Each structure stands twice: as C-alpha cells, then as structure tokens.
Amino acid sequence: MSDARAEVLGRIRSALGSAPAAxxxxxxxxxxxxxxxxLGLFCERVAxxxxxxxxxxxxxxxxxxxxxxxxxxxxxxxxxxxxxxxxVELVRDDPPxxxxxxxxxxxxxxxxxxxxxxxxxxxxxxxxxSGRRALTLVPDVHLCVIGxxxxxxxxxxxxxxxAEAAAAGRPITFVSxxxxxxxxxxDRVEGVHGPRTLEVFVVAP
Amino acid sequence: MKGFPAAARETLRDSQLRRNLxxxxxxxxxxxxxxxxxxxxxxxxxxxxxxxxxxxxxxxPEQLERLEAAVTAAGGTVHWAxxxxxxxxxxxxxxxxxxxxxxxxxxxxxxxxxxxxxxLAEEGISAIETDLAELIVQLDPEDSQSxxxxxxIHKNRAEIRALFERTIAQGQDLGWEASAIAEAARxxxxxxxxxxxxxxxxANFGIVETGTVCVVESEGxxxxxxxxxxxxxxxxxxxxxxxxxxxxxxFLQLLPRSSTAERMNPYTSLWTGVRDGDGPREFHLILLDxxxxxxxADEIGRQALHCIRCSACLNxxxxxxxxxxxxxxxxxxxxxxxxxxxxxxxxxxxxTLPWASSLCGACYEACPVKIDIPSVLIHLRGRVVAxxxxxxxxxxxxxxxxxxxxxxxxxxxxxxxxxxxxxxxxGRMPVPGWTPMRDLPxxxxxxxxxxxxxxxxx
Numbered sequence: 001m002s003d004a005r006a007e008v009l010g011r012i013r014s015a016l017g018s019a020p021a022a023x024x025x026x027x028x029x030x031x032x033x034x035x036x037x038x039l040g041l042f043c044e045r046v047a048x049x050x051x052x053x054x055x056x057x058x059x060x061x062x063x064x065x066x067x068x069x070x071x072x073x074x075x076x077x078x079x080x081x082x083x084x085x086x087x088v089e090l091v092r093d094d095p096p097x098x099x100x101x102x103x104x105x106x107x108x109x110x111x112x113x114x115x116x117x118x119x120x121x122x123x124x125x126x127x128x129x130s131g132r133r134a135l136t137l138v139p140d141v142h143l144c145v146i147g148x149x150x151x152x153x154x155x156x157x158x159x160x161x162x163a164e165a166a167a168a169g170r171p172i173t174f175v176s177x178x179x180x181x182x183x184x185x186x187d188r189v190e191g192v193h194g195p196r197t198l199e200v201f202v203v204a205p
Numbered sequence: 206m207k208g209f210p211a212a213a214r215e216t217l218r219d220s221q222l223r224r225n226l227x228x229x230x231x232x233x234x235x236x237x238x239x240x241x242x243x244x245x246x247x248x249x250x251x252x253x254x255x256x257x258x259x260x261x262x263x264x265x266p267e268q269l270e271r272l273e274a275a276v277t278a279a280g281g282t283v284h285w286a287x288x289x290x291x292x293x294x295x296x297x298x299x300x301x302x303x304x305x306x307x308x309x310x311x312x313x314x315x316x317x318x319x320x321x322x323x324x325l326a327e328e329g330i331s332a333i334e335t336d337l338a339e340l341i342v343q344l345d346p347e348d349s350q351s352x353x354x355x356x357x358i359h360k361n362r363a364e365i366r367a368l369f370e371r372t373i374a375q376g377q378d379l380g381w382e383a384s385a386i387a388e389a390a391r392x393x394x395x396x397x398x399x400x401x402x403x404x405x406x407x408a409n410f411g412i413v414e415t416g417t418v419c420v421v422e423s424e425g426x427x428x429x430x431x432x433x434x435x436x437x438x439x440x441x442x443x444x445x446x447x448x449x450x451x452x453x454x455x456f457l458q459l460l461p462r463s464s465t466a467e468r469m470n471p472y473t474s475l476w477t478g479v480r481d482g483d484g485p486r487e488f489h490l491i492l493l494d495x496x497x498x499x500x501x502a503d504e505i506g507r508q509a510l511h512c513i514r515c516s517a518c519l520n521x522x523x524x525x526x527x528x529x530x531x532x533x534x535x536x537x538x539x540x541x542x543x544x545x546x547x548x549x550x551x552x553x554x555x556x557t558l559p560w561a562s563s564l565c566g567a568c569y570e571a572c573p574v575k576i577d578i579p580s581v582l583i584h585l586r587g588r589v590v591a592x593x594x595x596x597x598x599x600x601x602x603x604x605x606x607x608x609x610x611x612x613x614x615x616x617x618x619x620x621x622x623x624x625x626x627x628x629x630x631x632g633r634m635p636v637p638g639w640t641p642m643r644d645l646p647x648x649x650x651x652x653x654x655x656x657x658x659x660x661x662x663x
Contacts, residue, residue: 004285008443008494012265015502022263025256029249029455045468096482099399099433119469132483133432133474137425138399155469156454166415166450169279171480174457174473179425181387182465183338183355184362185229189383192337192391193398194425194472 032160035153037117042151043202045120049177050190051198061203062086065109065143068199072141074106080131081109081145093135102134107141108195113165113172115151115202116158121176122146122200123158125165133171142195144175147203208557213524213532222529225361226351230519230526236466237517237571243468244458253455255575258511261446262501268413268446269492275416279478281488289319289495292440296321296405297328299438299489305330305403308438309394311420311427312336313407314353314514315440315493317536318549321405332405333397335426337390341365344372351530351538353516354464359529362386394426404430404485408441409513410456411490414449417477418490421460423470431474437485442493444501444510456513459573463515496549505584509545511574518568518578524561533558540568544581552589559585621652 043053056064066086069077078097079090091097091105111129112122122144124130136142152158162172179194190196216222241247261268273283286292300308308325310316310332322332334343341357342348345368350356357365366379366386374389406427410419418439420427431437447456461470479488501507519525519539530538535546535555543562547555559582562568568578610620625648 004287004291007287008285008492008498009266009269011494011498012269012443012501015498015507016263016265020263022260023256025260026249026252029246029253032454048468049471103395103399116469121469126480126483133428134484137428137432155458159451159454159457163450166412166417166475166477169415169477169480171477171483172417172475173428174469174475176467176469176471178471179423180471181337181383181424183336183341183357183424184365184383184386185225185232188423188465188467189387191384192387192424192426193335193394193429 030154030156032154032156034156037115037151037153037157039117039148039151039202042115042117042120045117046122046177046200048120049180049198051177051200054199054201055204056201057204061145061201064201065145068143069107072107072197072199074141076104076106077143078102078105078108078131078135078139079110080129080135081111083109083145085109093131096132097135099134099138102138105139107143107197108136108139109143109145110136111145112150112175114158114161115146116153116155117151118154119176121158121174123162124173124175125162126170126172127165133173136173136175137194140195141197141199142175142178143199143201145201145203148205151202207534209528209532209534209561210557212534213528213561216529216532217527219529221361222359223527225359226526226529228361229355229358230521233466233520237463237520240462240466240468244462250455250458251573251575254459254513254573255511257447257452257455258574259508261448262444262507262510264448265443265446265501268448269443272411272413272416272446273492275413276418276478276488276490279416281416281478281490284489284491286491286493286495289321289493290324292319292491292493292495293321293324295489295491296438296440297325297330299436300325300330300403301328303402303436305401307331307333307397307401308403308405309333309335309397309401309430309434310339310404311406311422311430312339312356313405313440314536315407315442316405317350319440319493319495321440333394333401335394335397335430336422337387337424337426340373340390340394341368344368349531350536352519353514353537353539353541355516359531398426398429398433402434403436403438404434406430406437406439408439408445409460410447410453411441411445412447412450412453412475415477417450417475419453420474421457421470422472422474423465425472428472428474431476432484435485436487436489438489438491440491440493442495443497460513460515463513463517463571463573496551499551500545500548503548503584506544506548506581508576509541509548509581511576512541512545513574515573517571517573521567521571523563523565523567528561533561540578540582541576544576544578544585547585547589552585552592556589556593559589618652618654621654624648625650625652
C-alpha cells in the first residue's frame, strides 16, 4: 500500500516539474459579512423548493407545530427540542434509536445551525439542536425550527460560520427543500429517499 | 472501439433519443442562465474557482499528504490506488472483511470510470446503485449512461415508467406522475439502505484543511449511503482536493447553479473521518490516480483536472445535444469528456474524441471553473496528429505537400499554372473521403496574381 502512495506522489511530482506556478486566488466575489440577511427572501426561497414555510412568534410556535402535525397525521415524532407539541408523542433520540425505530417514526422535529437567505437552505451541524444525521434522514417528514437570528445572508456567510464545526470534525448537512430528483426529464420533482415533506418554522425572537 | 464518428452516426438515427435530449438540454440551458443571472459576482466566482483549482493542482503532493493526515487524525483510513484495478481490490477487501456480498452505492463517476461494479461482481459482491438515474441504467441490461449528472437523460418519462413496470414495480400501474415513478425507486431501495453494511461513494470535494469529504446530491441516497451503513468507502480522484475550508464558499455556489440550475441542490453532506454515535464506524478514503497524473503532466491539457462534473458544458454543446452521450463511449461524455477521456486513457484509446466538437466555444463560456476546452481540444488534435506522424495518412501527405507548395512563391504560382492545365497537386485529383461527397471548385482560367501582373504591365 505504501508503494502505491510513494508511486502516486512520485508521479505527481514528476508531472508538475520543478517549479509549478501556484496562482494567487482572486477573491473578488462577495465574501462573508457583506450583506444583512433578508428574512423575506429566505422564506420565499425555502418555499420555492416546495417546502412549507411558517413565520411565527415564540408564543405561536407550539400551536403552529401542533397544527402541522395534525394536518400531516403525525402521531409519533422524534425530536431534539424541549418543545411539547399537543396531541403528539415526542420521542427523544436518547438512547439512540435504531434505524428500524427511526423508520417507524411519523416524522422528526429539530432545530438547525443556521439558514442561508440567498439559497433558501438550512444547515444541520450534528449539534444538540440538529441531532445526529440519521434522525433527520430516515423519517419521511422533517419539521425544522429556525430562529430569525440564525438566518445569514449568503453561502460565504454560512461557510465562515461553520468553520469551527468543521474543524471540530462535526458532520455538516446543507438542506435545501425536501428530497428531490432531476433524473426524470431534468425536471425537479419531490421525493426519493430523504424526507419528502419539509416544513420550516421561522421564529421571531 | 468504433470511434466517435461511427458511434454518432448510429445515435443520430435514433429520433426518440434526439427528442428526449433536445427537450432536456433546452430546458436546463434556460434555467441555468436564469439562476446564474441572480448572482452579480458570477464571473468573480468563476475566476476564483479556476484559481483555487490551479493552485490545488500546483501543490498537489502537499495537499494530498495533508488530507491524508487530517483524515487519519479523524479516525479514517486512507488508501492510495495507482489504477482502477488497485482501487477495486481495496473496495472488495473492505466489503469481504465485513462479510458482505452487497454494497450500496451513491452515484460516482470515479467508480464508473474504474469499473467497480463489474470488478465487485467478479468477486461475488453485488453493487446496488441508489441514484435514480443510475438505477434506471442498471435495470436495463441494454442501456448505458449518457450524461454526467443525469445518466438516463436519453430516456423519457414513458420509457422509465415502462422499465420500472417491467422490473422493480411489476404488476403495478405507476401512472405518468414523475413522483410515482420516484416512489417506486424509494420503496425498492429502502430496505437496502437500512440493512446493507457497506456503502461506496465518490466525492465532490476533499477539503485538505479539515480532512472533510463532501458529496453534493439531490435525492437523499447520498445521505443514506454516507450515514446509515456501519462502513463507508469513498473513492476520490486525486484532483478533487480543495486546500481550505473557505474554498467551499466558491464551489457551493458554482456547482449547483451550473449543474441542476438550482440555487442549491437539496442535500450537501460533509463528514470528517468517523464520528462517535453519528454515521459510519469505519471510513476508508481511496485516493485514485488512474491516469490523472498523465493528465497533470500535460501543461495545456492539465486544466481538464479542474472539472467539478457539473455537466454545464454537455447541456450547451451543439454536438452533445444531438449525438448524445453514448456516442462518446466513455463515462465522461460531452466537451469535457472529449478532453478528459483521451488524456486519462491515452490518446490511442480515444483518438477521434478531440474532433467531437465544432469548437464553437459554448463549453468554455459555460464552464464554472473556466476550463478552456476549445484550446485543449486543438492541443489534443495536434498531439493525435503528431502521434500519427509515422503513419501514411493521405491527409497528412497532402498537407505536407501543400505545405511545401505554399512555402515559396515560385512553387505556388507553378502549382496554380499546373492546376489550370488540369494536372498537378491542385488539379482534379480524386481525394478519398472528400470528392465523393463534395465537388472540387472549378479552377479559374486566370489567377489573381496573373491578372494583377497583366493589369500593371498593360
């Protein structure tokens, strides 16, 4: 195995020759910290992916969650949040649920690390609010709660904010709308393997 | 190997294929333009993307060593593979070590390139494709991929429905909704995701600074494969490295907008080694050469390694959108395939591909990392011709003769006079492959030079 390593590295060095020019990277694009996040834009762009978006106050959140669960017929829901939802049995992922248990849940309710207004995405970072990756993947419905203050303007803002989590080796997942495919006539249609229903609750402080 | 012209002649006769392709590529072209128009710094992002890739390639040994160290520190195992066979052996060994005769796969061009599925089959291990389009292609024994992003782009909804009703959804009536067709795939693969112990993926990016591997996808099968099975093996071409975490801010904008013309693809997964209690317990990263160092050795051709597999160049190419991907006879079709395949496999293996282009330049304009595909095509044409120098090609001989004639005024004028007399090198010689299809122009009674001289004398 180490032979292969030495040989591949040797091939690269001889291919590059003695002094390969490494150009400076021009970063003339809009980097992090350029613009304020536009919450209206965030909601609009999340909805563009055919996800439901709810803008609610702290007080309205429990009612909005209960309404969504009732409408979607969710009786048993996994959760990472300390938020009771009326009429719903909430299941903590502690001790960790097996994949079969996860598959048996009607949905999952989590927070997230941050949102990106420009692309209508939110990001899960394996922290307490996001939960581990399987939790938000196996159930067919994902209800995600995000505070208004968590929404950032752009992809560079998000990448900068996630640097610490990445350096700590935490798994990071960007989610933009429900599971989809473009494989049939290059047309985005919902629903293959990830959660086919996504509802995002944007909570005012 | 029949070569592009012969293969394209066949695919061009398939009018259904041309309709399917035309519809899909026209739609995506318009969508891509609209999505990139939303960003007023698109050109600056392209400049940055090109420079990051060039920088990564120029410092590749150091980048790979640092990536290896970071992945290892995070609990992963790094393997190096000189060629496809070596990479395939490593995957098979890992699968066997876990007593598995099945692996689930995320769509990966690198594993297609090295023929992983076939190699595993020989070892008695079946590789199950989980991407919808890959599944479509895998279910039809007559079929092969035709697009980087949408391998089944040549099939329309009706054809996919019929295929599924013959195979994974026997006895069902799926109807015409794309979502019902997708549902059939979901049901078919669900149990595999939950039970198969080994997954194989490719990688869109390997971030050196943090040791993070990135897979960009739509359906969630990538998340399934990289999260649920206890063992994950990732096959990554050595050119996929990005030096710093920050570089993602460029590529996570360039890639989705160029490939599916979305602001962001549904799911982007990033993981670093193994994580206690979250995801696979064992992670193997295979760093694959398989011809990439040969590409790197060509100073003009090496920019083909900057490709991020977005497929924008396919969708805008007038040749691809008519001939289709299968005419290229490679996992890398279209303009990028025309420069990548001959360099990866050796020019002798795909000598006609550098000519599979009208050099219109649409690919260069669309490329998010500004690969100058037309220049590389011309460069490779030159290399192919140079390699064929020793052969008695009629075109080469004719060109050599013409070169001599054009070198001197006396010889040129002499040739013109001979042509008028119906003899000599510019005369009515039948040229194989040329005159059966075209008429040679009539030779005028008097050349411009003769007329000019006469006029001045008179």
